[in-house]
Amino acid sequence: MADSTELYRCVRLIRRFEERAIAMVRSGVIPGGIHPYIGQEAIAAGVCGALRSDDIITSTHRGHGHVLAKGADPIRMLAELAGRETGLNRGRGGSMHAADVGVGIYGANAIVGAAAAIATGAAWWQRRAGNDRVAVTFFGDGAVNQGVLLEALNLASLWHAPVLFICENNGFATTMRVNESTAGSITGRAEAFGIPAETVDGMDPEVVLAAASAAVDRARAGDGPTFLECLTYRFDAHHTWEHVARPRYRTADEVAAGTVRDPVEIQGERVPEPVRAEIDAEIEALLDEAERFTADSPEPDPAGALDYLYADGLRGRAGVS
Amino acid sequence: MPNMSFLRGLNRALGDEMERDPAVCVFGEDIGVAVSNVTIGLLKRFGPERVVDMPISEQGFTSVATGAAMAGARPVIEFQIPSLLYLVFEQIANQAHKFSLMTGGQLKVPVTYLLPSSGSRTGWAGQHSDHPYSLFAHVGIKTVVPATPTDAYGLMITAIRDDDPVIVFAPAGAVAQREDVDYDTLGPVPLGVGRLHRQGTDVTVVAVGHLVHDAIAVADELADTISVEVFDPRSLYPFDWDGLAASLERTGRLVVIDDSNRTCGIGGEILATAAEEMRLTAPPKRVTRPDGAVLPFARSLDLAVQPSRAQLRTAIEAVVKN
Ligand SMILES: Cc1ncc(C[n+]2csc(CCOP(=O)(O)OP(=O)(O)O)c2C)c(N)n1
Numbered sequence: 289m290a291d292s293t294e295l296y297r298c299v300r301l302i303r304r305f306e307e308r309a310i311a312m313v314r315s316g317v318i319p320g321g322i323h324p325y326i327g328q329e330a331i332a333a334g335v336c337g338a339l340r341s342d343d344i345i346t347s348t349h350r351g352h353g354h355v356l357a358k359g360a361d362p363i364r365m366l367a368e369l370a371g372r373e374t375g376l377n378r379g380r381g382g383s384m385h386a387a388d389v390g391v392g393i394y395g396a397n398a399i400v401g402a403a404a405a406i407a408t409g410a411a412w413w414q415r416r417a418g419n420d421r422v423a424v425t426f427f428g429d430g431a432v433n434q435g436v437l438l439e440a441l442n443l444a445s446l447w448h449a450p451v452l453f454i455c456e457n458n459g460f461a462t463t464m465r466v467n468e469s470t471a472g473s474i475t476g477r478a479e480a481f482g483i484p485a486e487t488v489d490g491m492d493p494e495v496v497l498a499a500a501s502a503a504v505d506r507a508r509a510g511d512g513p514t515f516l517e518c519l520t521y522r523f524d525a526h527h528t529w530e531h532v533a534r535p536r537y538r539t540a541d542e543v544a545a546g547t548v549r550d551p552v553e554i555q556g557e558r559v560p561e562p563v564r565a566e567i568d569a570e571i572e573a574l575l576d577e578a579e580r581f582t583a584d585s586p587e588p589d590p591a592g593a594l595d596y597l598y599a600d601g602l603r604g605r606a607g608v609s
Numbered sequence: 610m611p612n613m614s615f616l617r618g619l620n621r622a623l624g625d626e627m628e629r630d631p632a633v634c635v636f637g638e639d640i641g642v643a644v645s646n647v648t649i650g651l652l653k654r655f656g657p658e659r660v661v662d663m664p665i666s667e668q669g670f671t672s673v674a675t676g677a678a679m680a681g682a683r684p685v686i687e688f689q690i691p692s693l694l695y696l697v698f699e700q701i702a703n704q705a706h707k708f709s710l711m712t713g714g715q716l717k718v719p720v721t722y723l724l725p726s727s728g729s730r731t732g733w734a735g736q737h738s739d740h741p742y743s744l745f746a747h748v749g750i751k752t753v754v755p756a757t758p759t760d761a762y763g764l765m766i767t768a769i770r771d772d773d774p775v776i777v778f779a780p781a782g783a784v785a786q787r788e789d790v791d792y793d794t795l796g797p798v799p800l801g802v803g804r805l806h807r808q809g810t811d812v813t814v815v816a817v818g819h820l821v822h823d824a825i826a827v828a829d830e831l832a833d834t835i836s837v838e839v840f841d842p843r844s845l846y847p848f849d850w851d852g853l854a855a856s857l858e859r860t861g862r863l864v865v866i867d868d869s870n871r872t873c874g875i876g877g878e879i880l881a882t883a884a885e886e887m888r889l890t891a892p893p894k895r896v897t898r899p900d901g902a903v904l905p906f907a908r909s910l911d912l913a914v915q916p917s918r919a920q921l922r923t924a925i926e927a928v929v930k931n
Contacts, residue, residue: 346676381711602751
């Protein structure tokens with residue numbers, strides 16, 4: 289289980305990675321844009337801090353934090369965001385699909401709610417195979433109205449699958465407020481299927497870690513799934529496109545109130561200043577290297593555009609030629 | 610020699626693969642008691658851990674299979690109704706199919722989707738009679754449509770062993786087929802290799818699934834006047850383009866009979882590819898369901914929408930006249 293210093297390193301790494309990635313979107317190095325995780329770092333750090341490296345996670349369109357916290361190499365992660373051959377997914381996945389199977393990351397998923405059933409299946413099979421690996425699925429408050437997620441809750445509970453459902457309630461699905469989208473309560477959805485559910489402070493990494501650790505213990509002991517609703521706030525845009533489109537859906541006052549508690553600050557205060565300074569410097573150096581590595585990395589050869597389409601190597605016929 | 614039915618071929622393939630590989634498991638509704646007959650005896654042989662009766666939760670368990678496959682399982686899903694594929698199109702086309710490429714080859718999803726009775730089942734009407742194989746071939750999901758019990762066995766084995774998602778459509782019109790087989794000679798049938806059911810010199814008929822049997826019957830009827838070659842692609846994606854080209858080298862004329870809707874159906878793809886790349890001495894024709902067809906309930910109406918032997922015969926005669 290992660291200690292205070294490791295939690296700080298994790299939230300700080302995610303924060304600075306995101307800030308640099310946003311700059312790289314603006315400068316055109318990262319195509320397409322990203323969904324910044326800034327403000328929500330405590331959840332990824334706390335949950336992944338409770339996991340082993342062979343545990344499994346599935347993630348969302350807002351997935352950088354989960355992927356980094358689970359242990360993917362930040363250097364190859366940044367190269368992936370820039371679509372380079374050296375990236376985690378060889379430039380085939382990008383921001384919304386980053387995966388690193390070697391450390392249990394079965395991929396970010398760009399369809400809201402879709403990954404919960406995938407994590408449930410992975411957890412179910414691990415248990416069947418006699419392993420004590422657990423699976424975690426992260427999703428937003430918008431996903432709790434998706435049918436497939438509710439189906440996954442039912443199956444996970446029926447089968448006592450070792451899976452954690454982590455809802456990051458940041459109050460919004462793009463621009464829609466949670467109280468306008470969601471009848472009943474979020475935890476009530478899990479409770480209806482007999483899954484223990486809890487609402488926790490998603491701004492404090494140690495609070496999340498404690499709750500996630502208890503859930504992981506339950507899952508490993510064969511007691512089945514747990515649902516955690518983590519209350520959080522998205523400090524930045526839904527997507528970097530927002531700076532261009534400028535949709536109006538929250539006021540400056542509201543944002544100011546939402547960002548008063550900052551997970552990086554909260555955790556930083558628990559780490560002695562010199563240690564903190566050292567970690568900050570290490571992270572900057574690492575991210576400098578990641579940017580250099582990305583800049584030096586080749587783009588994939590267009591001739592390989594359909595490489596990996598089939599696991600068995602089958603190739604489709606040419607479309608344009 | 611034992612007389613094997615089409616469904617028994619599928620059943621035997623499942624049993625053999627479950628025996629061979631402990632990672633193979635079956636998901637589906639009412640499969641414990643084997644309402645479709647495909648899973649007969651498997652629950653008793655392999656237990657509920659491997660023959661998993663599912664609640665009516667297709668989207669959930671289709672992606673559960675994806676996750677389990679990523680973690681090392683080789684699930685087979687039995688769907689009771691072909692149009693349930695529309696319900697899980699996202700889970701198959703947008704999830705399972707895409708992980709291999711999106712992850713740069715890190716993940717594979719070896720799931721088999723089995724439709725043990727696809728197409729018109731007579732009297733099952735609008736929502737139970739679709740035959741949506743063209744949709745999946747269009748997406749590029751490995752799609753097989755066996756016509757005979759031995760091919761059902763062999764293609765099912767191959768589908769289960771394949772490292773990618775594969776859909777197996779068992780046409781309702783073929784499941785009554787029986788064949789005398791020597792069990793010792795049954796074996797896997799590779800994807801992308803067609804089968805010539807009958808040789809001929811005047812025209813090639815490409816027939817999909819149960820329509821292979823109609824094509825053979827029509828070829829027999831016409832035998833005195835027209836020499837018809839009957840080519841069964843067996844898998845629609847990948848497709849045996851080389852096998853088709855070789856046949857057209859002999860005949861130069863082409864008719865396709867395909868039980869899917871006309872626009873963007875596999876029949877159109879076969880005609881287009883033959884026109885682009887192969888030897889044709891006359892304009893080709895296709896016999897299909899009508900555009901956008903929904904199968905009507907009444908027997909006469911249901912039959913009016915399905916491709917018929919009479920239509921095939923007319924098409925062959927027209928193509929040969931050219
Ligand atoms: C099924 C689906 N519908 C719509 C979208 C478009 N979309 C992408 S993110 C998003 C909002 C998701 O909100 P939430 O689940 O609360 O996650 P958050 O963005 O707040 O992290 C939407 C509507 C999508 N990707 N998938």
